[in-house]
Amino acid sequence: MDTYDLITQNAEEVVTDEEVRELAADPGGKRAYVGYEPSGVLHLGHLLTANKLIDLQEAGMEVVVLLADVHAYLNGKGTFEEIRDTAEQMKAQFIAYGLDEESTEFVYGSEFQLDEEYTLDLHELELSTTMNRAQRAMAEIQGDETAKVSHLVYPLMQTLDIEYLDLDLAVGGLDQRKVHMLAREKLPEVDYEVRPALHTPIVADLTSGEGKMSSSEGITISMEDSTEDVEEKVNSAYCPPTRDPEPDEDGNERENPVLELFEYHVFPRFEEIVVERPEKYGGDLTYETYESLAADLESGELHPADAKGTLASYLDELIAPGREKLRELRG
Numbered sequence: 001m002d003t004y005d006l007i008t009q010n011a012e013e014v015v016t017d018e019e020v021r022e023l024a025a026d027p028g029g030k031r032a033y034v035g036y037e038p039s040g041v042l043h044l045g046h047l048l049t050a051n052k053l054i055d056l057q058e059a060g061m062e063v064v065v066l067l068a069d070v071h072a073y074l075n076g077k078g079t080f081e082e083i084r085d086t087a088e089q090m091k092a093q094f095i096a097y098g099l100d101e102e103s104t105e106f107v108y109g110s111e112f113q114l115d116e117e118y119t120l121d122l123h124e125l126e127l128s129t130t131m132n133r134a135q136r137a138m139a140e141i142q143g144d145e146t147a148k149v150s151h152l153v154y155p156l157m158q159t160l161d162i163e164y165l166d167l168d169l170a171v172g173g174l175d176q177r178k179v180h181m182l183a184r185e186k187l188p189e190v191d192y193e194v195r196p197a198l199h200t201p202i203v204a205d206l207t208s209g210e211g212k213m214s215s216s217e218g219i220t221i222s223m224e225d226s227t228e229d230v231e232e233k234v235n236s237a238y239c240p241p242t243r244d245p246e247p248d249e250d251g252n253e254r255e256n257p258v259l260e261l262f263e264y265h266v267f268p269r270f271e272e273i274v275v276e277r278p279e280k281y282g283g284d285l286t287y288e289t290y291e292s293l294a295a296d297l298e299s300g301e302l303h304p305a306d307a308k309g310t311l312a313s314y315l316d317e318l319i320a321p322g323r324e325k326l327r328e329l330r331g
């Protein structure tokens with residue numbers, strides 16, 4: 001696979017394609033980052049962007065993981081001390097998952113976001129941004145509660161971080177898109193450079209195939225799940241024998257979350273996927289690409305129940321090292 005294809009595989013969008021092509025032509029020493037509000041337990045949402053970081057490391061880029069402690073605080077996630085503790089656990093789980101320890105730089109937001117120069121730059125951005133603009137950028141990140149002043153400061157800090165961490169590529173889930181667009185608009189206004197962004201897809205809800213998989217509502221799979229939990233959750237998933245399910249009775253769009261998990265979580269991390277089947281049902285099936293597995297599900301060659309069983313066992317293998325690490329940390 002060429003470098004551009006590796007950098008952009010499974011990306012929902014890049015902004016702009018031209019800028020990312022330029023980066024792909026000479027990726028050595030370039031810095032990509034993802035920021036996360038610290039959370040004590042990693043779930044599939046975190047792992048999807050982590051897979052992209054692993055691709056970028058393979059492409060020769062340096063990867064920076066921002067443990068966004070100040071952001072989590074501004075977003076009402078707890079006391080500063082609690083957030084610090086969970087950040088340590090988060091870092092350990094990322095390393096267990098396979099983020100290369102040598103080429104991954106972990107940075108706490110509070111290491112630089114409380115400096116005088118940063119604070120003055122932040123105030124300059126506050127002066128030049130309307131409340132309406134900042135609030136719109138935050139809509140998908142903040143919870144349902146009424147917006148506080150802290151929620152308006154949050155996207156402006158995320159904007160400044162792109163400059164202060166000296167980054168060449170901003171990576172995030174599609175939910176970060178509006179903040180990254182704000183950053184592209186605002187950075188030049190305060191005489192800093194615009195950087196490209198890459199957004200990973202958001203997987204559909206496991207049981208309905210609608211909307212977004214979310215750790216707050218619905219079901220997600222996390223490092224805390226046992227093998228049996230993973231099996232049970234995947235078994236309950238919506239999996240019609242198609243990549244493109246019909247909308248439900250109310251006209252809501254639906255996806256096939258089982259196929260999405262194969263595409264975004266399993267194929268990027270394994271060379272080949274083996275579906276184990278007894279001889280009397282045709283014997284084992286082996287897939288090297290997502291496309292071939294999806295095609296077999298559509299043709300009926302691969303039964304949804306076998307697809308689910310296989311998905312559960314590969315997901316379990318992916319979370320096993322992090323689950324071990326969590327047990328160790330909790331004693």
Ligand code: NAL
Pocket residue numbers: 033034035036037066068071141157158159161162176
């Ligand atoms: C991501 C987050 C917070 C701060 C950042 C700074 C720079 C780059 C990415 C960042 C967390 C993210 C979330 N907003 O919703 O988890």
